[in-house]
Amino acid sequence: MSTETITLTLPDGSSREVPAAATPLEVARTIGERLAKAAVAGQLDGTLVDLRAPVGRSGKFRVLTAKDPEAAAVIRHSAEHVLADAVERVFPGTIIDAGRQDHSEKFQYDFRIDHAFTQEDLERIEAEMARIVKEGRPFERRVVSREQAAEVFKGRKEEIKLVRLADIPEGDEITLFQHGEFVDLCRGPHVQRTDQIGAFKLIETSGAYFKGDERNEMLQRIYGTAFATREE
Structure with missing residues (x-):
């Protein structure tokens, strides 16, 4: 096991020595349990870091909560996955493609389904999303091999995901994010x-x-689109 340590400079100017493999959530717990519970993502030198991913290197570090403007993109990205989960629940057999990369204003997902979505469909999907949000399902991050990812999506009969998997360059890290029964190829970051x-x-x-x-x-x-609170 690596014993490499890194130095993180916090917003108040103090610093913390932590293992390079420490995650933003683990760093947040060294600061305080209240902060850890509210954490949405980490930020290292201005770049978002998933709470479950290794921080990896030294730099200026922040723990973001829903109160931080930068957290909005993470919340929308997570709502995107909840959307896809809800569509699978409301319309079993739907094939999921992919979401978007830029979550600064909105989110989206593409689906293979045998009809065009109607306004009534959107209302049913929103209602299912509300149930999933209320469940408080944890987002889990897994680093997998290309073969392991292929087995997951073959088992789920999601052939579009196999095409997307083939598009990932050799040597790139492959990660899956899962909440409840829903799982997708994704780099994150996501809320807890x-x-x-x-x-x-x-x-x-x-x-x-x-x-x-x-x-x-x-x-x-x-x-x-999604926000931390209804007031936004």
């Missing part, structure tokens, strides 16, 4: 639990070509 998603709204739906290429099949896309 679904109940840290304060408020959300599904905005609209549209058609979208797989991988943005009009030569590919048309999927159905749902857009939404």
